[in-house]
Amino acid sequence: MLYLSPTESVSLADAETIGSGAQGIVIGRPGDRQYCIKRFRRVSPEQDRRVDGLLRLSPVDWRGTTDYHVAWPKWPLTDQTGRIRAVGLRRIDGVSLHALFDPAQRGVAFDRPTWALNLRVALSIARLFVDLHRINVVVGDVSASNLLVERSGRVVLIDCDSVQFTDPLTGEWFAADHLTPEYAPPESLRAWAGGPLDVLPAAHDRFGLAALVCQLLMEGDHPFEGVPADAGDDGVEGNIRAGRCRLFSPERFVPIAGALTELLLPPVIRTLARRAFIDGHGDPGRRPTAAEWAAGLSEAYGSLMGCRFNRSHLYHDGFVVCVWCHRRDSGLGDHYPGGAGAEETGEPVSVAEPAESAEPAARVMPRNLTTPQVKRWRTV
Structure with missing residues (x-):
């Protein structure tokens, strides 16, 4: 009782x-x-x-x-x-964020999901972090397991009782008491001994936020996932410690047939990710803030294009052909099946008001990953 x-x-x-x-x-x-x-x-x-x-x-x-x-x-x-x-x-009725990483789970949990849904969820997570950081709350245990997504696409942060914060009445400071290594920056991994953490700056959360955004937009592929080409396999945590990022140093990993590359990410997101994982590896202060991620994701949302053959296929405007049709036709499966032509049914509804886009980047032609590369094409 x-x-x-x-x-x-x-x-x-x-x-x-x-x-x-x-x-x-x-x-x-x-x-x-x-x-x-x-x-x-x-x-x-x-x-x-x-x-x-x-x-x-x-x-x-x-x-x-x-x-x-x-x-x-x-x-x-x-x-x-x-x-x-x-x-x-x-009480929240939602599914783990992991459901958006897998086409089969995604199709069951959401009504006609598209890549735009993943982008929108990433934007919502960034905005959530903006609000928490504004009142000096550091999540600490950033993890896909601590985020639920409702069928409507609304994101919910759970397990909030473990965050780092200061009591507004007494001034007592409370530490984050746990972290998930796959979403923790190298400096936190080096300092963590398995118990409550020392004072964490917002830069700690910014690393995990960047990893979540990239994982959502890269179909569940973690930016530090993979087997190193020249070292023992220490998992994602080991790659984070060593600064081995598959997005920007794929040559440091054992190749994976059919793997997506960083070109799937809109240019503005690639720039932010490089700051988070490469520039920020030795200097946490260079990682983009949650507000910068929110602005970049909003801009990326405004760059989406629809496929004329399948209204469930959306991709950024750096491609001259539908990347999802190309992967399907290459025998790599349909990540977003279903849907008639966009000219017959209309475009998927836009949820966020996109920011004003920067100068458009050069368009990219994805290559068939089962055939030799043509030099004038860039790969995806």
């Missing part, structure tokens, strides 16, 4: 487990589709102060937008001694 107040109890006898993580389990109450409860695995006086501080911070009152939402704790639930054992949260 838990308590909302000394006289108001909450029974969890018929509750169902709807989620589980390192910090606790998420419980749904029968008949309540609006709210759920996160019960902590460990409790302590510090945890009580952390929850109290979170409840005093502004995201608890955020209503969110049509694009994103923060699943911030709404109220505490205590045991008979007054120790905080759980928090109430708004």
Whole structure:
């Protein structure tokens, strides 16, 4: 039995487990589709102060937008001694961000998905980070597992009780207590010993944000994923530490037949990614801010072109042919199947107001990855 107040109890006898993580389990109450409860695995006086501080911070009152939402704790639930054992949260019906990385999962989770959906979700994540960084909240544990996407495309950040923040009333600082190595920058990986982290700058989150954006736009391929050509395989974490980025140094990796290249990314996104992963490897301050990512993604959204053969095929205007049709015809599968010609059914609805585009880049012809390269073509 838990308590909302000394006289108001909450029974969890018929509750169902709807989620589980390192910090606790998420419980749904029968008949309540609006709210759920996160019960902590460990409790302590510090945890009580952390929850109290979170409840005093502004995201608890955020209503969110049509694009994103923060699943911030709404109220505490205590045991008979007054120790905080759980928090109430708004219940979210969504799928993990991972569903957008895979064509099969994507087709089930969303109605007629296109590459524009991935771009729009990336833009929503960037805007979410802008709002959090504005109030000096650092996510810390940036991860695709901590982001849900509703069928409408709205992004939701979960597990918010583990973020780094300062209590606005007491001034007490609380550390982020976990990170996901695949989305952590090299300087954080070197400093992390498995427990609570030291003070993290916003540049920590900027690396993870860049990785998420690229992964969304590269069909789930992590920018640091791959087997090094001249070193042992230490996984994504090892590549991040060494600064081996497949996007900009593909020659440092064992080749993968049919792999997408950085040319799939709109030029503005390639520029931001290079700053995040190459320039920012030794100088975290050079990584683009969340606001810069939001501006770049909005510009990229405005560069989208539709395929005249399949309205589900969208790509940036640097290509002279549809990149998705080209990959399908090359035997590499249809990433976005279905859809009649755009001239018959109209273009997919634009969600974001795109920024004014810069001077258009030279267009790119994708080559058939199963045949020799023609020198005048660039590869995708």
